[in-house]
Amino acid sequence: MAKRGFFRNAMDAMIAAREKQAQRYVTGALLxxxxxxxxxxxxxxxxxxRRNTTPYLF
Incomplete structure (x- = not known):
């Protein structure tokens, strides 16, 4: 198994953060x-x- 690089890990973390941000935005709009x-x-x-526990900041 190949070791994942720094930039790939950083990109994965950024994508995960943006997905959470988008989900908070959509949940807020639905509410x-x-x-x-x-x-x-x-x-x-x-x-x-229950899903929208963290406020949308941006």
């Missing part, structure tokens, strides 16, 4: 919708609030 719309799309406000 602005009314309960009926959320339910129609398969979400519940409680699950979204």
């Amino acid at each position: 602005m919708m009314d309960d009926e719309t959320l339910r129609a799309n398969g979400y519940t406000r409680t699950d979204l609030q």
Whole structure:
């Protein structure tokens, strides 16, 4: 098994951070919708609030 390089590890960490940031943004946008719309799309406000534990800063 080949050893992963510094730049590959840095890129992986950056991608993971951006994915978390995007998920927080989407969850925040979904929480602005009314309960009926959320339910129609398969979400519940409680699950979204549980998922959105860290505020979106950017």
